[in-house]
Amino acid sequence: MVGAENVLVDDAARLARATGLSYLDLLRRRSAGADFPVPDAVVLPAGPDEVQEVLDVCVTHDVGVVPFGGGTSVVGGVAALRGDKSSVIALDLVRLDALVSVDAESRIAVLQAGVRGPEAERLLGEHGLTLGHIPQSFERATIGGFAATRSAGQASSGYGRFEDMVTGVRLATPRGEWKLGVAPASAAGPDLRQLAIGSEGTLGVITEVSLRVRPAPPVRRYEGYALPGWEAGREAVRDLAQHHALADVTRLSDVDETEVSLALNAGLKTTALRRYLAARGVSHPCFLIVGWEGTAHDVALRRRETTRRLKASGAVRVGKALGESWRHGRFAGPRQRDALLDQGVCVETLETAAYWSNVDELRDDVRAALTASLGRAIVMCHISHAYETGASLYFTVLTARDETDPVGQWQRAKAAACEAITGLGTISHHHAVGVDHAPYLEAEIGSLGVEVLRAAKSTVDPSGILNPGKLV
Amino acid sequence: MVGAENVLVDDAARLARATGLSYLDLLRRRSAGADFPVPDAVVLPAGPDEVQEVLDVCVTHDVGVVPFGGGTSVVGGVAALRGDKSSVIALDLVRLDALVSVDAESRIAVLQAGVRGPEAERLLGEHGLTLGHIPQSFERATIGGFAATRSAGQASSGYGRFEDMVTGVRLATPRGEWKLGVAPASAAGPDLRQLAIGSEGTLGVITEVSLRVRPAPPVRRYEGYALPGWEAGREAVRDLAQHHALADVTRLSDVDETEVSLALNAGLKTTALRRYLAARGVSHPCFLIVGWEGTAHDVALRRRETTRRLKASGAVRVGKALGESWRHGRFAGPRQRDALLDQGVCVETLETAAYWSNVDELRDDVRAALTASLGRAIVMCHISHAYETGASLYFTVLTARDETDPVGQWQRAKAAACEAITGLGTISHHHAVGVDHAPYLEAEIGSLGVEVLRAAKSTVDPSGILNPGKLV
Numbered sequence: 001m002v003g004a005e006n007v008l009v010d011d012a013a014r015l016a017r018a019t020g021l022s023y024l025d026l027l028r029r030r031s032a033g034a035d036f037p038v039p040d041a042v043v044l045p046a047g048p049d050e051v052q053e054v055l056d057v058c059v060t061h062d063v064g065v066v067p068f069g070g071g072t073s074v075v076g077g078v079a080a081l082r083g084d085k086s087s088v089i090a091l092d093l094v095r096l097d098a099l100v101s102v103d104a105e106s107r108i109a110v111l112q113a114g115v116r117g118p119e120a121e122r123l124l125g126e127h128g129l130t131l132g133h134i135p136q137s138f139e140r141a142t143i144g145g146f147a148a149t150r151s152a153g154q155a156s157s158g159y160g161r162f163e164d165m166v167t168g169v170r171l172a173t174p175r176g177e178w179k180l181g182v183a184p185a186s187a188a189g190p191d192l193r194q195l196a197i198g199s200e201g202t203l204g205v206i207t208e209v210s211l212r213v214r215p216a217p218p219v220r221r222y223e224g225y226a227l228p229g230w231e232a233g234r235e236a237v238r239d240l241a242q243h244h245a246l247a248d249v250t251r252l253s254d255v256d257e258t259e260v261s262l263a264l265n266a267g268l269k270t271t272a273l274r275r276y277l278a279a280r281g282v283s284h285p286c287f288l289i290v291g292w293e294g295t296a297h298d299v300a301l302r303r304r305e306t307t308r309r310l311k312a313s314g315a316v317r318v319g320k321a322l323g324e325s326w327r328h329g330r331f332a333g334p335r336q337r338d339a340l341l342d343q344g345v346c347v348e349t350l351e352t353a354a355y356w357s358n359v360d361e362l363r364d365d366v367r368a369a370l371t372a373s374l375g376r377a378i379v380m381c382h383i384s385h386a387y388e389t390g391a392s393l394y395f396t397v398l399t400a401r402d403e404t405d406p407v408g409q410w411q412r413a414k415a416a417a418c419e420a421i422t423g424l425g426t427i428s429h430h431h432a433v434g435v436d437h438a439p440y441l442e443a444e445i446g447s448l449g450v451e452v453l454r455a456a457k458s459t460v461d462p463s464g465i466l467n468p469g470k471l472v
Numbered sequence: 473m474v475g476a477e478n479v480l481v482d483d484a485a486r487l488a489r490a491t492g493l494s495y496l497d498l499l500r501r502r503s504a505g506a507d508f509p510v511p512d513a514v515v516l517p518a519g520p521d522e523v524q525e526v527l528d529v530c531v532t533h534d535v536g537v538v539p540f541g542g543g544t545s546v547v548g549g550v551a552a553l554r555g556d557k558s559s560v561i562a563l564d565l566v567r568l569d570a571l572v573s574v575d576a577e578s579r580i581a582v583l584q585a586g587v588r589g590p591e592a593e594r595l596l597g598e599h600g601l602t603l604g605h606i607p608q609s610f611e612r613a614t615i616g617g618f619a620a621t622r623s624a625g626q627a628s629s630g631y632g633r634f635e636d637m638v639t640g641v642r643l644a645t646p647r648g649e650w651k652l653g654v655a656p657a658s659a660a661g662p663d664l665r666q667l668a669i670g671s672e673g674t675l676g677v678i679t680e681v682s683l684r685v686r687p688a689p690p691v692r693r694y695e696g697y698a699l700p701g702w703e704a705g706r707e708a709v710r711d712l713a714q715h716h717a718l719a720d721v722t723r724l725s726d727v728d729e730t731e732v733s734l735a736l737n738a739g740l741k742t743t744a745l746r747r748y749l750a751a752r753g754v755s756h757p758c759f760l761i762v763g764w765e766g767t768a769h770d771v772a773l774r775r776r777e778t779t780r781r782l783k784a785s786g787a788v789r790v791g792k793a794l795g796e797s798w799r800h801g802r803f804a805g806p807r808q809r810d811a812l813l814d815q816g817v818c819v820e821t822l823e824t825a826a827y828w829s830n831v832d833e834l835r836d837d838v839r840a841a842l843t844a845s846l847g848r849a850i851v852m853c854h855i856s857h858a859y860e861t862g863a864s865l866y867f868t869v870l871t872a873r874d875e876t877d878p879v880g881q882w883q884r885a886k887a888a889a890c891e892a893i894t895g896l897g898t899i900s901h902h903h904a905v906g907v908d909h910a911p912y913l914e915a916e917i918g919s920l921g922v923e924v925l926r927a928a929k930s931t932v933d934p935s936g937i938l939n940p941g942k943l944v
Contacts, residue, residue, distance in 0.1 A: 103827065103829050105710075105828045105829045106827035106828040106829045106830075106862060107714060107860055107861055108827060108861055149659055150659035150663075152657065152659070161657055163663070167827070167861055173920065175920055176920070178918050178920045178921065180917060180918070180921065182826075182897060182898050182916055183824070183825040183826050183862060183897050183898035183901065184825060184826075184827065184859035184860070184861040184862035184863070185624065185633055185857065185859060185864070185898075185901060186622070186825065186898035186899075186900065186901060186916075187621055187622035187624070187670060187898075187900045187901055187902045187903060187904045187905075188670075188898050188900050188905055188913060188916050188917070189671070189672070189904075189905050189913060189917065189925065189943055189944075190666060190667040190670040190671055190675075190925065191622075191635070191666040191667075191669070192667075192917055192921050192924065192925075194662060194663040194666035195662040195663075195664075195666070195667060195924070197662065197663070198659060198660075198661050198663060199661070199662055200661070203662075212860055212861050214860075238577075242579060243770075244770075298715075298716075305773070352655070353656060353657055353658065354655050354656075355575065355580060355639070355656065356575075356579075357575050357578045358578075387656035387657060388579055388656070388684055388686075389578050389579055389580050389639055389656040389684050390655060391656070392657070425654060425655050426654050426655035426657075426658035426660050427658075428658065428659045428660050429655065429657060429658060429659055430659045431659060432660075432661075433659075433660055433661050437660065441660060441661060444658075444660050445652060445660070445661065445664055446651060448645065448647055448648070448931070448932055449652065451932075452664065452667065452928045452931050452932065453661065453662065455927040455930065455931040456927055458927065459923045459926075459927040460920055460923075460924065471661050472661075
């Protein structure tokens, strides 16, 4: 039904859809003897109707289906697990690549699930619009993936998390199509859009997403500040968040991450900058990136408020170069990992979020857990998403790779971090659950929560073909 | 277990928990021969643990449970239906009246479910805080009811809808306690808080709600504007919403509602005002109420932006008197109905929301449906909640009561309005589903959506004791 040329069974095609981009995924891809599941075939439907037809056939023949977008999951979300099925396909949505419609009056655009970040911006740009959703996975990740994983972009303070942008979703399920979202807000029972968003391919294959869009911003202004230490930085960000003065991008590095920036950022005159900051009482700086996007009037107005509050919080302005260098390097992180891996480094990130009164304890506990597990390690942390009631914490870990058991080395460290997170914060602020976080979900949503998700799944997917082994 | 004095079986107590506040409820209460279900007993537990114990007993004895808060439902949400149960109790949560905790750093307060609006503000006010949730039902409705029905307050543009305020919920269910909400945002699967919010007592009895709170505003400023007609008014509100310049309260009346305000508002010098507006090109005014709350600095800043945009949209300032008179009369609507009922008037409200490109067609269709059903009728409409992608529409209907069949008269008109809404907007923006809107839910969330809700209910409430006959 999709055409023979859109069913791929060669090894290269199947391997390309077998893993995501976690450190362990990269290790597996580099290791000749690695053992990981690979889909039996890759199927590339052309649109929502073909997705539904493929699902119907998979129900008939009891074939597992792993929806595949950009393949950027770092939690095992696209692992080709087959559960109790004898075969499994990767359902690659790359051909669902259209801008379906634009409602300029309502500021809503409908995009197909396979549209990647840059293409979404290009298609919307033709209408003078933007989505403004720029996570680090932006270059490869897709609209459907953003919705399936409750993604949060780097400018979430301004544009919102992805779920804040979604006005409607269209899903293909083993029980037929399911469409949700008829109004900007509703009291017609529970918000089932919020059940579809974050369902990670287990409750249906998202084929189209209706999204709130905005005029493309004529002005983008990014700047850097330095705060005297973590506590001052965290309090400055909390002050902004609780006074509605956050910049669209607001990103605070801790002292360790700032030191690495100072060491590696070629655009900064480091010695002069250290002297400049020290003269202003900032000897252990925490860098803060702030960025505004919008009309000149709007950016000026909001920048004035943010700046006024930052100065009152003791922030010292570093200037545009720091902001711009962050903006231009914002997608480089994942690409740098290959070079580090070549040099025998274990490098990975993990993230969480908590209410403000738990943020410091959570950061301390996760750092301690990682260090206890790994021994000598660099553990850096930043806040990239702030809210009135709390913030995200994003950790980057580097340590010498244990070449005798590199997988076990990281699995133990990750488990220690997850144990530290449980009870203080969420097991994931924007990476999702996948396989890696599934053991910790019950502690967060309760055994009843897990049972409710399973009941929802059994309803829309009675034979359990959708993304076996993920989420619950 | 709750003490004999907290189990009421007298007629007055049972009748007082038998209905909400819809027009049909008021008719039933006035009619000597009216036939409507009444709970067999009223049970008043003292706290979350007692709620759980009562549920456990009701499971054992297969007794239906209707959670009861302020009793302000206008959609039959507290009707004492018993489904397949031989007995049913009203579980009155009035004794769950405590402020449990305040986390000032995270700006989170935990309130028990039975706390009424004014008491919530008083308890929080002792800590210098406010919730800012002021729906028309504020004086009687409860925290648990706000959560159970996805309430939206009159200042939702500033403070958010109730679901935006909820960081966590604690529910008693027939399967035990269920707690949700560990972080300000999460990608740990679907947001199950959004399944609990709007569950209308069918998925559990909400016993505590964790809420984002804000400092009590030192300044409140309310003003009135007039726009030249509905289209100009709607476009002015859309402009504010899409430029993040909404006042905390933003409320646009259509020409008909404005005419009634002009006729009834004793605080306005009507003749002079009409002359003043006509001289400025506004011969068929639509009143717009705008109100800001916050610090003097914040109110001044945001008021400047709103005002600048309103003037560009052709709005003519009417002044503070109009804003303040609305603010002081904001809860009077429901109380005025008794007087109108005495005079043989059929008076009721209904509401919906839609994306901007559907707003006018929806308003026209609902007005036409009501007028076609009722014959001569006054149908007024206002926008009280605006979003980037759309707005709510709230209708007030007055017509001569058909004394031979007053119930049928309104049931037919309401059904016609609901049919007009279906397909263009949501069946409820903030009144919820209850009994009255249940027939229209499937058209909005799909048969799969209804099945998923039923599956969730079967999971947490296998014997179906919770609020039989509501929602689904």
